[in-house]
Amino acid sequence: MTTLLRQRMIDAMVLRGFRPRTQVSYLRAVSQMARHYHRSPELITDQEVQAYLLHLVRDRQLARTSVNQVSSATRFLICEVLGQADRRSRIPMALTPQRLPEVLSRAEVAAVLAAPMSLKARTLLMTAYATGMRVSELCNLRGCDIDSSPDRMCIRVVAGKGGHDRYSLLTPELLEQLRLYWRQCRRHARPEDWLFPARLDPSKALDTRSAGRYFHIARNAAGIDKVGGIHTMRHCFATHLLEAGVDLNSISQLLGHAVRADRTLTSGSNFSRRQHDGSVCFPESVGLTCKVRVLSMTAAQFKP
Numbered sequence: 001m002t003t004l005l006r007q008r009m010i011d012a013m014v015l016r017g018f019r020p021r022t023q024v025s026y027l028r029a030v031s032q033m034a035r036h037y038h039r040s041p042e043l044i045t046d047q048e049v050q051a052y053l054l055h056l057v058r059d060r061q062l063a064r065t066s067v068n069q070v071s072s073a074t075r076f077l078i079c080e081v082l083g084q085a086d087r088r089s090r091i092p093m094a095l096t097p098q099r100l101p102e103v104l105s106r107a108e109v110a111a112v113l114a115a116p117m118s119l120k121a122r123t124l125l126m127t128a129y130a131t132g133m134r135v136s137e138l139c140n141l142r143g144c145d146i147d148s149s150p151d152r153m154c155i156r157v158v159a160g161k162g163g164h165d166r167y168s169l170l171t172p173e174l175l176e177q178l179r180l181y182w183r184q185c186r187r188h189a190r191p192e193d194w195l196f197p198a199r200l201d202p203s204k205a206l207d208t209r210s211a212g213r214y215f216h217i218a219r220n221a222a223g224i225d226k227v228g229g230i231h232t233m234r235h236c237f238a239t240h241l242l243e244a245g246v247d248l249n250s251i252s253q254l255l256g257h258a259v260r261a262d263r264t265l266t267s268g269s270n271f272s273r274r275q276h277d278g279s280v281c282f283p284e285s286v287g288l289t290c291k292v293r294v295l296s297m298t299a300a301q302f303k304p
Helices: 003-015 020-037 046-058 064-081 085-090 106-114 119-131 135-139 172-185 208-221 231-243 248-255
Strands: 154-157 166-169
Touching: 003 020, 003 064, 020 046, 020 064, 046 064, 046 085, 064 085, 106 119, 106 208, 106 231, 119 135, 119 166, 119 172, 119 208, 119 231, 135 208, 166 248, 231 248
Parallel strands: none
Antiparallel strands: 154 166
């Protein structure tokens, strides 16, 4: 891909608020297709795009989601950057199979969190399970995102998926673990510093792949053979809340999923709590047994 076309594509993605990871993925997908045909992607025909997608499916045996990402990147380049929207229907998107994740039981989660690991790894995995955050959201946490005021007890997720902020749970037991970790591993850090910094360069956030390795090492040490990565902890958080009787809308808000238009959204400085009958017992063996108060957040009404 030529430097000029590449910059045009970058500018178009920046204007539309694409996240850096999405920008990198789109550029990589289009560049690989250009190298495959040894020409600029703006000269590649619709038939060649379809042939390339077939090559990815049949020869390279990529997952449908990976192939769809290439299709999305190509559609964006052709329709949004080159302004040829009439070609969109000729760049196919495959139907992807919907598979249920393998959710760990409470005992299996306890075994994972009790496995031999560093204090940093244990704190990160405990935070993943106790808050249900995405791995990218975990890695981008800062010390100042932890609000331990007795009347709040929440963790702020800044610029989560889709660029949306939200609040997640902070249990007393998780707060105790975070304070232990901060005293022993981050005692010279400032509140605005990364909560989980990279090992070699503390000025950078921990890489998501490193966080994923923490989970795989702990899962293998616990002798659990279920498939799945660190995102499994997010599935466990939601499933265990649901099994405890928490309603789906509250769980969706905690996970940062889209909610119905007739429901109010979170206000950054004003929200109320609602106690549910259901409770979630986090693994007692690692000191996380508690009743979780699920946040029901209502937006403050502002007048212009």
